[in-house]
Amino acid sequence: MITPKIPKIIFGGDYFPEQWPQETWKEDIRLMKQANVNMVSIAIFTGAIIQPDEDTYNFDWLDKVMDLIAKNDIYACLATSTAAPPVWLACKYDDVLPVTESGQRIDYGSRQAYCINSPSYRKFIRNLAEKMAVRYKNHKALALWHINNEYANKNQMCFCKNCEKGFHQWLKKKYGTIDRLNEVWGTVFWGERYACWEQINTPKASTGSRNSTKLLDYKRFLSESFFTLYLEEYNILRKILPDIPITTNFEGDWRKFDHSLFKDHLDVVSWNCYPDPANPDSRKWAALRHSMMRSLLGKPFMLMEQAPSQVDWYPVNINKPPGLMRLWSYQALAHGSDSIMYFQWRASKKGAERYHSGMIPHFGEDSRVFKEICGLGNELDKAKDIIGSDIDSKVAIVMDNDSWWTVDNPYGAAGSKSLDNETFWNANAQPFPTVLVSYFGELEYYFNALYDLNIPVDVIGVHYDFSKYKIVIAPLLHMIKPGFKEAVESFVKKGGIFITTYFTGIIDESVGVYLGGYPGPLKDVMGIKVEEYNPLPPGGKNTMKMTAASKDFKKNYDCSVWCDVIHTTNAKVLGTFVNDYYAGSPCFTENQFGNGRAYYVGTRPNEDFMKDFFTKILQEQGIDLPDLPQGVELMTRSKNGRSYYFYLNHGETEKKIKLLSGRYEDILSGNTYEGILTLAKYGVSILRGK
Numbered sequence: 001m002i003t004p005k006i007p008k009i010i011f012g013g014d015y016f017p018e019q020w021p022q023e024t025w026k027e028d029i030r031l032m033k034q035a036n037v038n039m040v041s042i043a044i045f046t047g048a049i050i051q052p053d054e055d056t057y058n059f060d061w062l063d064k065v066m067d068l069i070a071k072n073d074i075y076a077c078l079a080t081s082t083a084a085p086p087v088w089l090a091c092k093y094d095d096v097l098p099v100t101e102s103g104q105r106i107d108y109g110s111r112q113a114y115c116i117n118s119p120s121y122r123k124f125i126r127n128l129a130e131k132m133a134v135r136y137k138n139h140k141a142l143a144l145w146h147i148n149n150e151y152a153n154k155n156q157m158c159f160c161k162n163c164e165k166g167f168h169q170w171l172k173k174k175y176g177t178i179d180r181l182n183e184v185w186g187t188v189f190w191g192e193r194y195a196c197w198e199q200i201n202t203p204k205a206s207t208g209s210r211n212s213t214k215l216l217d218y219k220r221f222l223s224e225s226f227f228t229l230y231l232e233e234y235n236i237l238r239k240i241l242p243d244i245p246i247t248t249n250f251e252g253d254w255r256k257f258d259h260s261l262f263k264d265h266l267d268v269v270s271w272n273c274y275p276d277p278a279n280p281d282s283r284k285w286a287a288l289r290h291s292m293m294r295s296l297l298g299k300p301f302m303l304m305e306q307a308p309s310q311v312d313w314y315p316v317n318i319n320k321p322p323g324l325m326r327l328w329s330y331q332a333l334a335h336g337s338d339s340i341m342y343f344q345w346r347a348s349k350k351g352a353e354r355y356h357s358g359m360i361p362h363f364g365e366d367s368r369v370f371k372e373i374c375g376l377g378n379e380l381d382k383a384k385d386i387i388g389s390d391i392d393s394k395v396a397i398v399m400d401n402d403s404w405w406t407v408d409n410p411y412g413a414a415g416s417k418s419l420d421n422e423t424f425w426n427a428n429a430q431p432f433p434t435v436l437v438s439y440f441g442e443l444e445y446y447f448n449a450l451y452d453l454n455i456p457v458d459v460i461g462v463h464y465d466f467s468k469y470k471i472v473i474a475p476l477l478h479m480i481k482p483g484f485k486e487a488v489e490s491f492v493k494k495g496g497i498f499i500t501t502y503f504t505g506i507i508d509e510s511v512g513v514y515l516g517g518y519p520g521p522l523k524d525v526m527g528i529k530v531e532e533y534n535p536l537p538p539g540g541k542n543t544m545k546m547t548a549a550s551k552d553f554k555k556n557y558d559c560s561v562w563c564d565v566i567h568t569t570n571a572k573v574l575g576t577f578v579n580d581y582y583a584g585s586p587c588f589t590e591n592q593f594g595n596g597r598a599y600y601v602g603t604r605p606n607e608d609f610m611k612d613f614f615t616k617i618l619q620e621q622g623i624d625l626p627d628l629p630q631g632v633e634l635m636t637r638s639k640n641g642r643s644y645y646f647y648l649n650h651g652e653t654e655k656k657i658k659l660l661s662g663r664y665e666d667i668l669s670g671n672t673y674e675g676i677l678t679l680a681k682y683g684v685s686i687l688r689g690k
Ligand code: GLA
Pocket: 149, 150, 272, 274, 305, 311, 312, 343, 353, 356
């Protein structure tokens, strides 16, 4: 259960009563009751309203809102009002606003306009969190804390003096002496040597490429800064109110900070899911991110925001046509959410987000969107048995921010240029073998291949326990950290299947290359040694020819992007390249290691290969491959020995699904099914075994 105060699937959204006159509040409550709303996120961007200047506080409006919702049995996911610092704070303290790489201080006038290491901003949030906690600690409406909002969404990569000072302290703690830092950073290269800590600047643009380890360490430092920023509030709320669960709502983009840092200081993972209705692959996009959120704590998460219909920030923002919002809401539940919430309750009249949809559109209650909201809100109680249920994934994909930060380089060697915020987070700004490789893109490619086979996948960090999985996949795991080799070897020895790909095991945690063949420490378990690699030009292809040892595969598959030149030491060659000077040398290998096997894929195979490869491996492991019509998704949640089968028809036409033997009850419609289940376009059934 997300919060003990609400033994239901949570249903509601971001509520901004401060944007509306008080007469509207009563109307809001009437409509919330109509839609069966049980929780609202409030006070997210209200720092300037609660604290109009340094010494004045104004809680009257919030007291009224809290009392009003409590009286109507609606609960608050209460934010601490820290996501939009007030203008007075930035005017009074010159460390509040972030500084760009070229030294320009970014101005106020939007939200999240603060440096994540600003002492004045941190003091402001500690104070506000404490005031909020003390004021509302005994309030009936308080059910969940919501710290800040979407860290890193609009926060800028900052290069101010406070960040630099913080970086120095972080480096001192990590390296102890400047000599050690010089050694680990490899500053002998291009004679970059630092004589003392004070000489170390933030990794700003210079004449050419920056120091790789310094750049990575700065990203690590900023990543940890997001976490320590969160702790400023978390520690206060936890101390004053140990029993109220705490969350912060994540974005779907994990590249700006390592989310696993938050793992032990988060009661509930929550996130904001905004797939584009214009993109036919949106359901995969959402499925991957739902899996990341579920796997972070290995328990149900919250869908904190989604759009009731269109957003306002894609180039073209199409509506969710009738039925799609309901389907995608159930998709979130199917992947482990115990809530359905939206941004936002009422579509804004003023401000930058006035073209964004709301649960109550500008048109008012007599609208298609509000009717669909009410339909879903009133149906959800029927699904309440799924609360707290698990998804038993037998397959995991390993994801690592350090590998991400050291691989992606869509701009080539843009090292000497000043990079804007998005670019900086995106790129490693280093010379690199190819701009065509994307870390997360590769991970997504593997995830989607399994998604297309309807296989649930957890997305886990490198230090997570592998023992509950049968198959662990580490696509493009560029950096191998201490402990990973041992974890993989022990997993495979005990019978696990491990799969990795090209450009894995190239560097250690300080960005030093592993000598003597890739994939560095994984050479033994893979039974191979990669001598060199050859990135292919845009559109370039090679062919994977399957050998006699690989009887389960069709004979040839196209491949692209990258070719490794591989020598086997113990592995069996399952496929060889057909073209280029390495024609006939391995591209795909299998190594028996103890009771398990390790597969190496030294290229980017086509989708046909991915399907055949995973079908074979999954079948061998006794993992069921459901037989479903195109466009139908199946996810299973289980609790107390009972399973709930979520069938979701993402297709545009009616679909007939062959059920496994037995009688099933649809917990939404109450209908009983045996043999065939028919799902209309965008139809949803949650079947429970009878
Ligand atoms: C994010 C933010 C919200 C809102 C929505 C709009 O998720 O958290 O405050 O801006 O985007 O889609």
